[in-house]
Amino acid sequence: MSRVALPHDAKAGPTKPEVRAVLLDKLDLRTTDHFAEVGSCTGAVTIEAARRAGRVTALERKxxxxxxxxxxxxxxxxxxxxxxxxxxxxxxxxxxxxxxxxGGSRNYEAVLDHAVETGIDRVIMNVSRLEVAGRATEAFRERDLLEGVVQFQVSHGYELAGATSFDSENPVYMLIGGAGPDVAADGGRR
Structure with missing residues (x-):
């Protein structure tokens, strides 16, 4: 699979390639799936999903x-x-x-309500702020959506004084769940 080209800037950071790799693994998209994204921004996730799913609907408010x-x-x-x-x-x-x-936390409770009402079987939310992660985790639980939470941090190596040092990205909290019957506790399909 070719890399995602993002020649145009949206004045906001795209979901990093390493985070997208975990996201796509957890989504387990198939050619028969209709994937929806809230907050497309640069389109990085939209592009990756459009290489796997049969249909993609991407929303962006700006x-x-x-x-x-x-x-x-x-x-x-x-x-x-x-x-x-x-x-x-x-x-x-x-x-x-x-x-x-x-991909963002704006109106996430109403979006989760929509997921429950329409029976979306895989729902994933990425959060970078600890306080929002806590509130979102509770919102997933209250709607019986929560299957798991993964926290990870990516660091990239760079040369420093002839050796390798690391520059870390902000940690990401990935909330994994779904309203349908196909989601397993590890975020994969049953």
């Missing part, structure tokens, strides 16, 4: 970021039908999604 998603999407090879929607979730979310990714 028109300039949606345009960046569109431009970055056109700079990459994908196989899925992709629909980009300018909307603030949960407005604009499809009723028939199989998998859902929340």
């Amino acid at each position: 028109p300039e970021r949606l345009e960046v998603t569109r431009e970055n999407l056109s700079a990459n090879e994908t196989t899925a039908a992709v629909e980009l929607r300018e909307a603030e979730a949960p407005d604009g979310l499809p009723e028939d999604a199989d998998a859902l990714f929340l």
